[in-house]
Amino acid sequence: xxxxxxxxxxxxxxxxxxxxxxxxxxxxxxxxxxxxxxxxxxxxxxxxxxxxxxxxxxxxxxxxxxxxxxxxxxxxxxxxxxxxxxxxxxxxxxxxxxxxxxxxxxxxxxxxxxxxxxxxxxxxxxxxxxxxxxxxxxxxxxxxxxxxxxxxxxxxxxxxxxxxxxxxxxxxxxxxxxxxxxxxxxxxxxxxxxxxxxxxxxxxxxxxxxxxxxxxxxxxxxxxxxxxxxxxxxxxxxxxxxxxxxxxxxxxxxxxxxxxxxxxxxxxxxxxxxxxxxxxxxxxxxxxxx
Amino acid sequence: xxxxxxxxxxxxxxxxxxxxxxxxxxxxxxxxxxxxxxxxxxxxxxxxxxxxxxxxxxxxxxxxxxxxxxxxxxxxxxxxxxxxxxxxxxxxxxxxxxxxxxxxxxxxxxxxxxxxxxxxxxxxxxxxxxxxxxxxxxxxxxxxxxxxxxxxxxxxxxxxxxxxxxxxxxxxxxxxxxxxxxxxxxxxxxxxxxxxxxxxxxxxxxxxxxxxxxxxxxxxxxxxxxxxxxxxxxxxxxxxxxxxxxxxxxx
Numbered sequence: 272x273x274x275x276x277x278x279x280x281x282x283x284x285x286x287x288x289x290x291x292x293x294x295x296x297x298x299x300x301x302x303x304x305x306x307x308x309x310x311x312x313x314x315x316x317x318x319x320x321x322x323x324x325x326x327x328x329x330x331x332x333x334x335x336x337x338x339x340x341x342x343x344x345x346x347x348x349x350x351x352x353x354x355x356x357x358x359x360x361x362x363x364x365x366x367x368x369x370x371x372x373x374x375x376x377x378x379x380x381x382x383x384x385x386x387x388x389x390x391x392x393x394x395x396x397x398x399x400x401x402x403x404x405x406x407x408x409x410x411x412x413x414x415x416x417x418x419x420x421x422x423x424x425x426x427x428x429x430x431x432x433x434x435x436x437x438x439x440x441x442x443x444x445x446x447x448x449x450x451x452x453x454x455x456x457x458x459x460x461x462x463x464x465x466x467x468x469x470x471x472x473x474x475x476x477x478x479x480x481x482x483x484x485x486x487x488x489x490x491x492x493x494x495x496x497x498x499x500x501x502x503x504x505x506x507x508x509x510x511x512x513x514x515x516x517x518x519x520x521x522x523x524x525x526x527x528x529x530x531x532x533x534x535x536x537x538x539x540x541x542x543x544x545x546x547x548x549x550x551x552x553x554x555x556x557x558x559x560x561x
Numbered sequence: 562x563x564x565x566x567x568x569x570x571x572x573x574x575x576x577x578x579x580x581x582x583x584x585x586x587x588x589x590x591x592x593x594x595x596x597x598x599x600x601x602x603x604x605x606x607x608x609x610x611x612x613x614x615x616x617x618x619x620x621x622x623x624x625x626x627x628x629x630x631x632x633x634x635x636x637x638x639x640x641x642x643x644x645x646x647x648x649x650x651x652x653x654x655x656x657x658x659x660x661x662x663x664x665x666x667x668x669x670x671x672x673x674x675x676x677x678x679x680x681x682x683x684x685x686x687x688x689x690x691x692x693x694x695x696x697x698x699x700x701x702x703x704x705x706x707x708x709x710x711x712x713x714x715x716x717x718x719x720x721x722x723x724x725x726x727x728x729x730x731x732x733x734x735x736x737x738x739x740x741x742x743x744x745x746x747x748x749x750x751x752x753x754x755x756x757x758x759x760x761x762x763x764x765x766x767x768x769x770x771x772x773x774x775x776x777x778x779x780x781x782x783x784x785x786x787x788x789x790x791x792x793x794x795x796x797x798x799x800x801x802x803x804x805x806x807x808x809x810x811x812x
Contacts, residue, residue: 285812328649330811348651356649362641366578378567379650421646431649 273342275429275460276304276327281336283322296322298484299336304429304460309451311475311492312464315555319484320464321359324433327462328356340429352380355422359434361414365407369398369417372406373424382425396420397446411438419447423454430454430461436470448474472496472547480554488554495550497542509534517543564652565660572634572664581629586672589622590679597683608689609774615680616698616770623673623706624733630665631713632725635806644811658803662714669706673699694773697784704791705767709733711798718805736764762794 281300284293297319304310314320325331327338329346340350363372370389377384393402396416401409409417415438422430430451436444444467451461451474465471471478478495480488488495502523504516514535518526527537576582596614638644648657677699681691712732716725735757766787772779 351651358645364575375571
């Protein structure tokens with residue numbers, strides 16, 4: 272099956288503000304998002320996440336490399352028709368109402384849309400009582416919910432989300448995660464950039480870590496969270512209770528032999544499971560390449 | 562086409578809710594009413610002064626409206642990041658420019674027509690004859706207004722709003738003057754002006770204040786040619802705006 276999103280060797284250089292030389296924001300980034308997948312996109316500030324996202328949306332032209340959204344250029348009508356986007360800190364024309372925005376976006380997407388559809392969509396994102404309120408009266412979190420409603424309009428096959436839970440309270444964040452999982456169960460692929468690692472850990476099937484404009488770690492969540500080097504040995508000590516030992520891969524066999532020679536009974540040997548935060552910090556602080 | 566229409570309607574609705582629009586529209590109306598209150602200047606007693614000053618006032622109102630409405634449209638969308646979700650739906654950059662222009666042009670056309678109707682009313686209230694050529698005069702003011710709107714929109718993609726206004730104003734002045742009027746300003750200014758006049762439109766084409774004031778009939782062919790001339794320059798400026806915007810990175 273063709274990937275929903277394919278990024279091959281993406282690089283982007285910006286001219287410096289002084290006009291002298293240029294600055295490499297993203298360098299040789301490649302990845303794919305399969306249909307029905309949820310890909311988490313992580314990286315410290317200035318890593319090149321937003322630049323990559325804007326290239327995927329066709330808002331920036333890559334300096335080199337190729338991007339295919341459903342096999343088409345990102346700025347193509349077909350790619351945009353099948354994609355929903357939630358921007359970071361969205362702002363809208365503040366004299367409009369959420370209902371008006373939904374109606375205008377539906378017209379531009381050529382989706383038949385009624386006031387009932389607006390009420391349903393706004394109810395889904397928790398804005399049921401704010402459909403006719405001016406956007407200037409909405410809080411940051413509410414505007415983010417409006418973005419979600421606009422992105423979900425027309426049941427897109429790909430959701431691109433840039434820090435979508437920035438303005439949400441914990442309850443709204445949980446509702447958001449549930450909604451993304453619902454959309455994913457419907458068949459939508461999701462590309463999610465967030466600094467909230469617990470969100471990524473909870474809902475993403477794969478993750479990609481960017482640092483200094485390069486991909487430094489990529490894989491399924493289980494691959495990323497299981498340590499490549501350290502192993503945990505669980506064993507029963509003779510005449511005592513259970514015990515555990517963490518050893519480096521190079522020392523694994525020696526540790527097993529030592530435990531056995533002292534009469535211990537090995538119960539399990541497995542890779543150490545890390546938290547996403549530990550993986551993120553180790554990948555971004557060392558600049559470790561994939 | 563329906564995408565542009567939907568986006569133009571969205572633009573129209575947004576612009577008519579801005580204080581800038583109502584401010585300029587009301588100030589121009591008050592200025593027109595002011596012209597109507599000084600009929601003593603009208604030495605001929607035929608309302609010529611009122612027609613002349615009224616049409617000039619409407620032209621200035623149209624220029625201010627073009628700057629007030631269009632100079633901030635794209636910079637505002639970019640600053641607030643609202644341009645990103647817009648361009649992420651199937652709205653191409655060409656459709657964005659055309660939709661924004663069409664929405665603003667509808668607002669400007671409505672304003673010019675209302676101002677011209679008010680000028681007619683002021684003439685009638687003061688007991689003057691409303692010339693038939695008021696309608697072609699107002700349509701040519703609309704053609705000029707659309708060109709100014711396209712100019713402001715073009716500048717808005719590569720300058721800030723504070724720079725957009727003086728640039729548009731400069732272009733407006735240059736397009737009104739003849740090369741000879743620049744001869745005394747700087748050495749060689751006349752030649753520079755001659756070169757510029759070959760590229761820029763002659764805005765005096767749109768001004769039929771004198772025929773209207775003196776009740777001289779305006780030939781239909783002239784009116785049609787002037788309208789087409791205005792539309793051609795508007796299309797040219799819009800094409801430039803689209804070309805600039807399509808090449809622009811939205812950081």
